[in-house]
Amino acid sequence: MSAKLIIEPMSVNSSEITVKMLHEELRKNGITFGVNESKLTEAVSAWKKSKQRYEFDSVAIGVPPEPAKEGAIQFKIQSVTDSLKINRLREAEFFWQIGGLDSDLQRTSAGTVIAVKQKGTASVTGRNIRNQPAHTKELLKTLLFPGEGVYLSEDGNRVIANISGITVQENDTISVLPISFNGSVEISISPDEMIASLLVHPAFHGGSMPTAKDIHSQLLENGVVHGIDEKGLAELADGFAQGRIPEEPVIIARGTLPVDGKDGELKFYFNTETSLKPKLNPDGRVDYKDINIITSVSKDQKLASVCPPTKGVAGKTLTGGVLDASDGKPAKLAAGANTRIDPACPDCLLSNIEGVVRFNGNSIEVNEGFTVEGNVDFSTGHIKYEKDVLVKGDVKSGFDVQCGGDLQVCGTIEDSNLTIGGSALCRYGFIGQGKGCMTAEGNVNLGFIKNQTVRCWMSVNVAREVINSSIFARNTITIHGSPLSAAGGALTARDQIIVNTVGNRSGTKTILEVGVDFTKTDDLFKAENEINELKANLARLIKAQKEYQQLQTGTKKPPGNTTAMVSKISTAIDRYKENLEELEMRKKAIEAIAFNFSRSNIKINRGAFSGTLFKFGGRHLLLREEITGPKTVCLRGQEIRIF
Numbered sequence: 001m002s003a004k005l006i007i008e009p010m011s012v013n014s015s016e017i018t019v020k021m022l023h024e025e026l027r028k029n030g031i032t033f034g035v036n037e038s039k040l041t042e043a044v045s046a047w048k049k050s051k052q053r054y055e056f057d058s059v060a061i062g063v064p065p066e067p068a069k070e071g072a073i074q075f076k077i078q079s080v081t082d083s084l085k086i087n088r089l090r091e092a093e094f095f096w097q098i099g100g101l102d103s104d105l106q107r108t109s110a111g112t113v114i115a116v117k118q119k120g121t122a123s124v125t126g127r128n129i130r131n132q133p134a135h136t137k138e139l140l141k142t143l144l145f146p147g148e149g150v151y152l153s154e155d156g157n158r159v160i161a162n163i164s165g166i167t168v169q170e171n172d173t174i175s176v177l178p179i180s181f182n183g184s185v186e187i188s189i190s191p192d193e194m195i196a197s198l199l200v201h202p203a204f205h206g207g208s209m210p211t212a213k214d215i216h217s218q219l220l221e222n223g224v225v226h227g228i229d230e231k232g233l234a235e236l237a238d239g240f241a242q243g244r245i246p247e248e249p250v251i252i253a254r255g256t257l258p259v260d261g262k263d264g265e266l267k268f269y270f271n272t273e274t275s276l277k278p279k280l281n282p283d284g285r286v287d288y289k290d291i292n293i294i295t296s297v298s299k300d301q302k303l304a305s306v307c308p309p310t311k312g313v314a315g316k317t318l319t320g321g322v323l324d325a326s327d328g329k330p331a332k333l334a335a336g337a338n339t340r341i342d343p344a345c346p347d348c349l350l351s352n353i354e355g356v357v358r359f360n361g362n363s364i365e366v367n368e369g370f371t372v373e374g375n376v377d378f379s380t381g382h383i384k385y386e387k388d389v390l391v392k393g394d395v396k397s398g399f400d401v402q403c404g405g406d407l408q409v410c411g412t413i414e415d416s417n418l419t420i421g422g423s424a425l426c427r428y429g430f431i432g433q434g435k436g437c438m439t440a441e442g443n444v445n446l447g448f449i450k451n452q453t454v455r456c457w458m459s460v461n462v463a464r465e466v467i468n469s470s471i472f473a474r475n476t477i478t479i480h481g482s483p484l485s486a487a488g489g490a491l492t493a494r495d496q497i498i499v500n501t502v503g504n505r506s507g508t509k510t511i512l513e514v515g516v517d518f519t520k521t522d523d524l525f526k527a528e529n530e531i532n533e534l535k536a537n538l539a540r541l542i543k544a545q546k547e548y549q550q551l552q553t554g555t556k557k558p559p560g561n562t563t564a565m566v567s568k569i570s571t572a573i574d575r576y577k578e579n580l581e582e583l584e585m586r587k588k589a590i591e592a593i594a595f596n597f598s599r600s601n602i603k604i605n606r607g608a609f610s611g612t613l614f615k616f617g618g619r620h621l622l623l624r625e626e627i628t629g630p631k632t633v634c635l636r637g638q639e640i641r642i643f
Contacts, residue, residue: 147175
């Protein structure tokens with residue numbers, strides 16, 4: 001396929017050579033094809049310069065034959081060749097687990113032709129330097145190795161998938177890695193085994209979503225045997241069919257919480273409430289006409305009965321574990337004074353006498369009570385009774401009532417002083433010229449109030465309006481009057497004041513104050529008076545001490561008892577200072593609990609006119625313009641705000 005030319009001198013005076021001579025020499029050796037003219041010219045030129053030995057390679061070169069070639073591989077399915085991506089695919093079971101890879105990964109189904117070997121080419125005859133044909137039997141093969149999940153056709157020209165998955169190519173090996181294109185659900189069970197939720201993953205490339213039966217079986221495999229939401233499961237599966245795939249976890253099963261039994265309770269056959277809402281009449285007005293806080297009973301009348309407790313219902317976890325429940329506790333008949341257990345029915349309480357029944361919070365008691373059939377006036381004089389008092393008429397001006405229990409007045413109360421150990425109900429009004437004062441340790445319920453004062457240790461409810469009156473309540477004040485609730489006077493409550501309308505168009509000053517416990521401010525006032533009195537006495541003692549000290553240091557001889565008086569006064573001053581220090585500490589302690597504005601507020605349902613003054617302790621807000629409700633007034637930081 002090639003020829004090498006060697007030239008060397010035969011004697012000292014060797015003859016010249018030419019290109020023609022070299023051609024002739026090549027022909028003599030049978031070399032007639034592929035002669036390199038430039039090599040021959042190079043040889044002649046070199047000989048002319050110096051007649052010495054020369055070697056020239058490739059003065060003639062033949063054309064080698066080309067071997068036959070097998071056909072190239074044509075891929076019908078897109079394949080993954082990156083090794084990192086292939087490793088990710090090997091670790092995945094579902095298509096959704098390979099997030100982050102190319103989104104256009106193509107699904108390969110079983111039976112799909114992945115690659116085809118194309119038609120090959122025949123060998124091409126070459127020619128040697130003797131101008132003779134040069135043949136070759138060499139065959140260039142296309143390497144193609146079937147890997148996992150594929151097989152070769154019988155003729156060896158096609159690669160076919162025998163599973164569904166993703167086609168990968170590693171060097172010369174073609175494989176199909178098994179990947180499910182179906183959707184799936186992940187089940188998560190709470191640590192207390194009371195809630196099971198599903199995280200749904202969608203299907204891709206024609207995959208199917210699990211059926212309700214499939215999910216149910218998966219729940220059972222995870223130990224969920226109780227509380228499965230079968231309806232929700234069916235709705236979820238129906239949504240899959242319509243392409244609805246929830247993005248957030250779906251609660252699919254809940255355990256059953258244990259339900260403790262309900263404790264037994266007392267059923268009362270009389271009114272036990274002392275803080276009453278007035279009755280709403282069809283015309284929109286409210287009153288206390290048909291409401292009582294004092295209930296009269298006859299001898300042997302049933303007062304209360306016991307409702308038995310109920311059994312507890314055990315709960316169950318998702319996995320079938322039992323959660324114990326407690327049974328309700330039985331209630332006891334709270335038998336008080338002048339009551340007895342019914343021998344025929346141990347769960348019933350009867351009255352022993354004719355009288356007034358009340359529940360004091362701990363027991364039911366019946367007392368003889370005191371009933372005034374008419375008015376409290378000159379015919380009765382002042383009323384003082386240790387228990388409940390019922391006045392079927394009015395309490396006239398100038399006549400006082402003092403009772404240790406509840407007071408119910410069916411008429412009106414005029415300028416009177418009333419001291420009540422329990423709660424009070426006046427069906428009509430508390431009216432007069434400002435000389436009346438009602439003090440109650442329980443709740444106070446009034447039809448209306450005008451020009452009077454109420455001091456209540458609990459809550460005050462007024463059915464209609466409050467005019468030019470002072471009301472103090474430790475808990476709440478609620479005025480139901482409409483359109484007018486309160487005008488003039490001052491309302492003070494520790495917790496809350498609720499009114500419909502405050503003030504009037506004349507700008508009458510009406511004070512609404514919350515956050516103040518009036519019982520403590522009374523104590524505070526007393527403490528301040530005691531402090532002022534103590535300071536005054538202390539000042540007089542100090543003055544006297546100075547006068548006696550001057551006598552001791554003067555030129556005149558002091559009286560004989562001067563030294564003793566100085567000592568006595570000094571002792572008194574020390575004692576007064578100790579008392580003053582104790583009072584100051586007591587005052588601070590009272591101040592700490594007398595004011596609390598964090599939860600106190602004023603609620604205006606309809607509106608408030610100019611002239612209304614809102615107070616939170618030392619902070620005041622006077623309305624200059626009318627506001628329309630509903631509004632809530634409260635203290636935020638150091639500022640009174642209206643929301």
